[in-house]
Amino acid sequence: MAEVALHGVSKRFGREVAVDDVTMTIPDGAFVVLLGPTGAGKTTTLRLISGLERPDKGEILIDGRPVVDETPAQRNVAMVFQQYSLYPHMTVRENLAFPLRSPILRTPEGEIARKVAEVAEVLRISHKLDNRATALSGGEMQRVSIGRALVRDPAIHLMDEPLSSLDAKLRADLRIELKRIQADLGATLLYVTHDQIEAMTMATHVGVLDHGRLVQFGSPREIYEDPVSLYVAGRLGLPRINALPAGLFPGAPSGAATIGLRPEHIAQGEGRPSQVIRVEHLGDQTRLHLKLDGHDIVTLTDAHSGIEPGDSVAIAPRNPLFFAANGARIA
Amino acid sequence: MSGYSITEPSLRQKWVAGTLVVAYALITILPLIWILTTGFKSPTDAISYPPKVIFEPSLEGYVNLFTTRTRVSPEALAALPPPATWYEEIVRNRDMVIAGPSRYGERFLNSIIIGFGSTFLSIFLGTLAAYAFSRFKVPLKDDLLFFILSTRMMPPIAVAIPIFLMFRTLGLSDTHLGMILLYTAVNISLAVWLLKGFIDEIPREYEEAALIDGYTRFQAFRKVVLPQAATGIASTAIFCLIFAWNEYAFAVLLTSGTAQTAPPFIPTIIGVGGQDWPAVAAGATLFLLPVMIFTILLRKHLLRGITFGAVRK
Numbered sequence: 001m002a003e004v005a006l007h008g009v010s011k012r013f014g015r016e017v018a019v020d021d022v023t024m025t026i027p028d029g030a031f032v033v034l035l036g037p038t039g040a041g042k043t044t045t046l047r048l049i050s051g052l053e054r055p056d057k058g059e060i061l062i063d064g065r066p067v068v069d070e071t072p073a074q075r076n077v078a079m080v081f082q083q084y085s086l087y088p089h090m091t092v093r094e095n096l097a098f099p100l101r102s103p104i105l106r107t108p109e110g111e112i113a114r115k116v117a118e119v120a121e122v123l124r125i126s127h128k129l130d131n132r133a134t135a136l137s138g139g140e141m142q143r144v145s146i147g148r149a150l151v152r153d154p155a156i157h158l159m160d161e162p163l164s165s166l167d168a169k170l171r172a173d174l175r176i177e178l179k180r181i182q183a184d185l186g187a188t189l190l191y192v193t194h195d196q197i198e199a200m201t202m203a204t205h206v207g208v209l210d211h212g213r214l215v216q217f218g219s220p221r222e223i224y225e226d227p228v229s230l231y232v233a234g235r236l237g238l239p240r241i242n243a244l245p246a247g248l249f250p251g252a253p254s255g256a257a258t259i260g261l262r263p264e265h266i267a268q269g270e271g272r273p274s275q276v277i278r279v280e281h282l283g284d285q286t287r288l289h290l291k292l293d294g295h296d297i298v299t300l301t302d303a304h305s306g307i308e309p310g311d312s313v314a315i316a317p318r319n320p321l322f323f324a325a326n327g328a329r330i331a
Numbered sequence: 332m333s334g335y336s337i338t339e340p341s342l343r344q345k346w347v348a349g350t351l352v353v354a355y356a357l358i359t360i361l362p363l364i365w366i367l368t369t370g371f372k373s374p375t376d377a378i379s380y381p382p383k384v385i386f387e388p389s390l391e392g393y394v395n396l397f398t399t400r401t402r403v404s405p406e407a408l409a410a411l412p413p414p415a416t417w418y419e420e421i422v423r424n425r426d427m428v429i430a431g432p433s434r435y436g437e438r439f440l441n442s443i444i445i446g447f448g449s450t451f452l453s454i455f456l457g458t459l460a461a462y463a464f465s466r467f468k469v470p471l472k473d474d475l476l477f478f479i480l481s482t483r484m485m486p487p488i489a490v491a492i493p494i495f496l497m498f499r500t501l502g503l504s505d506t507h508l509g510m511i512l513l514y515t516a517v518n519i520s521l522a523v524w525l526l527k528g529f530i531d532e533i534p535r536e537y538e539e540a541a542l543i544d545g546y547t548r549f550q551a552f553r554k555v556v557l558p559q560a561a562t563g564i565a566s567t568a569i570f571c572l573i574f575a576w577n578e579y580a581f582a583v584l585l586t587s588g589t590a591q592t593a594p595p596f597i598p599t600i601i602g603v604g605g606q607d608w609p610a611v612a613a614g615a616t617l618f619l620l621p622v623m624i625f626t627i628l629l630r631k632h633l634l635r636g637i638t639f640g641a642v643r644k
Contacts, residue, residue: 052539072542079543081536088537089558102545148544 002063002155002188003028004049009058010212011044018044020212021058026156026205031182031189033199033220035235036209042192043082045209046158049190050077062155073104078149079158083165085145086133092144093129096120099152119147122181139170146174150181156188163198171195175202196236200224208232230258230327239263239287239298241321248272248293249317253331260321263287266299271316276309290315363619369612377608391425392609394418396435396600396617400427435614438596443621444507445592446576449514453571454564456515457522458530462552464523465530466538476527479520487517488580498585505586513585514575521574522567529563530556565632569625576622593618 004026011019019041026032034042047053049060051072060067067075078099086095096116100107107115120126123143128136136144142165149157162178163171179202182189193199199206200220207217208231216228220236227233233241242261246252249272252259274292286305290297290313299315301307322331340348369377371388400422411428414420422429463469464476494513495504503509533556541551557564579594586592597614601607626633 050543052542071547072539073545073547076545077543079540081540083536085536085540087540087555089561098541099544103547103550104545148540 003061004063004156004188004190005059005061006045006049007059007061009045009048009055009060011041011048011053011055017212019048019055022209022212022214024207024214024217026188026190028188029186030204031179031191031202032205032207033203034190034192034207034209035194035199035223037194039211040209041212042209043160044212046079046160046190046192049075049156050079050158051075073102076104076155077158078152078154078156080142080145080149080160080162082161085148086136086141088132088134090133091129092120092125092131092133092136095133095144096129096147096151099148105152115151119151122150122177123147139166142166143174146178153185156190157182159189159191161192161194164194178202196238199236206236208235227260227321228329230260230323230329233260233321233323233329237262242266242297242299243323244292244295244297246322248295249320251317253322255324255330256322257325258323258327259317260323261297261299261317263299265317265319266297267316267318268299268301268313271314273312273314276307276311276313278309279305279307288313366612366615366619370609370616372609372612374605374607374609377612378606389421389609390418391421392607392611392613394421395602395607395610396613397433398422399430399433400425401430402427433600434596435593435600438591438593439617441507441586441590442576442593442618445510445514445590446572446621448507448511449518449575450568450571452511452515453518453522454526454568457519457526457567458557458560458564460519460523461526461530462556464527466535476524479523482516483520491581491584494581495584505588505590507590510582510586510590510592513581514571514578518571518574522571525567525570526560526563529560529567533559562632565629569622569629569633572625573622 006022006024009019009022010017022041022045024032034045036042044053048055049062051067051070051074055068062075062077087098090098093116096119097112099105100112100115116129117126120129123146125140125143125147128140128144133141133144142162146159146162149159163174166174175198178189181187182202191198191202203220205217206220206223208215208223210231216223216232218226223232224236227236230243234243242263244259244261246256246259249259272292274290274297276288277291277296278289280287280289281303284303286301286303286307288299288301288307290299292315297315307313321329324330368386370392371390372383372386373389373391376383376386376389377392398418403426405426408423408426408428411423414423419429460479464472469475498504498509498513501509503512537555537559538548538551541555542548546554577594578592582592583595586595593614597611597618600610600614602610
């Protein structure tokens with residue numbers, strides 16, 4: 001468990017800038033989620049911290065110690081890869097014991113057995129310990145690779161979309177499990193995901209990357225409620241934020257090009273009338289797909305609402321976000 | 332109906348295919364059966380025409396293979412004490428006595444040392460080189476790989492004379508070390524190229540995971556890459572051994588005594604004054620065994636390996 005800090009870290013591959021001058025502090029015991037589309041530099045950030053890549057510029061500190069010149073083994077980090085992470089020629093038990101048997105840790109066999117059993121219990125793979133790693137289902141494989149990170153007590157756990165290949169039910173279970181484990185152990189986690197629920201429910205801090213730059217870093221609520229740009233606003237929220245021309249509703253501040261309306265930030269029954277195109281009943285909520293002056297808008301309504309396609313609904317913004325033409329937030 | 336359907340073949344198709352395979356196998360194995368049976372024939376049966384399929388088995392070929400014998404007069408033979416062993420008896424039936432052991436054992440041992448030694452060295456160097464070519468940024472990588480392959484483009488025997496002179500100057504003629512180095516030099520290009528293909532197929536993520544798990548790069552190579560490359564290593568080793576084991580031309584040219592391997596020795600078994608085919612066949616039969624045993628031992632790795640990694644899991 002340790003604080004991990006990046007100071008002005010940059011990394012390019014050929015002419016491609018993967019990580020651009022990133023400065024970020026991951027506090028001890030924090031659960032930091034990195035958000036961003038494919039190619040934003042999330043995975044490269046993990047690989048820079050783990051030591052699999054060397055930064056072109058900048059400093060990386062683990063527990064106050066500069067680690068840029070250290071090997072991955074010396075940094076004492078654990079990493080869960082998106083795929084391919086189990087050693088196919090070993091059993092599940094050997095996979096879990098592998099980090100403990102490393103020349104750096106040299107754990108006594110008795111303790112290895114105890115820790116492996118413990119982690120297997122938590123991840124519900126005890127009955128598969130003597131299976132070959134290749135004889136597992138995708139979900140089981142990913143649980144084992146998470147387990148391989150958890151058997152150790154590293155400075156930081158780096159996880160690269162560890163739950164993305166799992167089915168919805170398992171993902172939900174493991175999400176809660178991971179959060180519990182992190183809270184129990186006080187572990188520091190840096191977690192890459194596309195999944196907004198994972199980000200919102202597990203993170204203590206969220207960092208948003210755009211083309212290698214860290215554009216905002218803050219609590220999930222801050223990122224959601226107070227995004228610095230339209231890009232950040234679009235990273236969280238499902239259904240996505242509605243980005244509409246600022247002039248669509250009265251009251252836009254000068255210089256605003258875009259008004260950002262979260263689905264729940266649209267008042268119904270007042271303002272401008274819009275056409276209902278489609279109604280999606282999701283059980284706990286109902287989504288309305290509206291059309292206003294040719295623009296698509298998605299909003300939420302009561303689960304038992306009787307609104308039907310073809311109806312007209314008056315809508316008005318509530319707590320809107322305004323963005324300049326370059327996407328920067330202005331109000 | 333398309334000819335390319337991937338449905339289960341019909342019973343008739345299976346029968347036709349099975350018959351063809353068995354017929355092909357029989358044709359291929361016929362020379363081997365010929366050699367195997369000739370080894371157990373008496374010299375007369377071995378050259379009888381038409382060839383005898385049913386014959387009285389004899390170990391004379393094997394006895395002759397491992398011994399040298401001298402002819403003695405019937406009087407001297409009668410004066411000798413009765414034969415103490417079964418093989419002495421076989422020899423005496425031909426009016427001869429055993430003069431001593433033949434050189435077959437030594438030559439066979441030379442083949443083992445040189446064949447397995449060069450195979451081991453080729454695989455050892457080849458695996459390291461293939462790993463480096465597969466994983467590291469080697470300057471002029473493509474040119475180096477092509478250069479390594481180009482050593483295979485010319486028949487090795489074309490450089491026999493320079494090698495002969497080089498070996499003589501370096502004192503490598505007729506030494507085990509010399510032959511091991513020579514066969515390794517020929518095999519290494521095959522080994523590097525085959526093994527690089529196999530190592531390329533092992534995702535780097537495994538090694539990266541091992542590096543993060545606290546291992547050095549070499550430990551990751553040994554504990555994670557090597558076990559997964561076992562298939563490729565096994566099949567490459569078989570190819571290397573088969574070449575080194577069967578090589579004849581260089582063995583004739585560069586060895587005469589100490590380091591002579593079995594291939595140039597076997598024809599000399601034929602003997603003087605009379606052709607001892609059973610002994611030659613016995614020598615050839617035994618000569619086949621090591622490669623066969625080696626291949627059988629490694630066969631569980633071989634099936635996937637023989638496809639050169641063309642089929643992914």
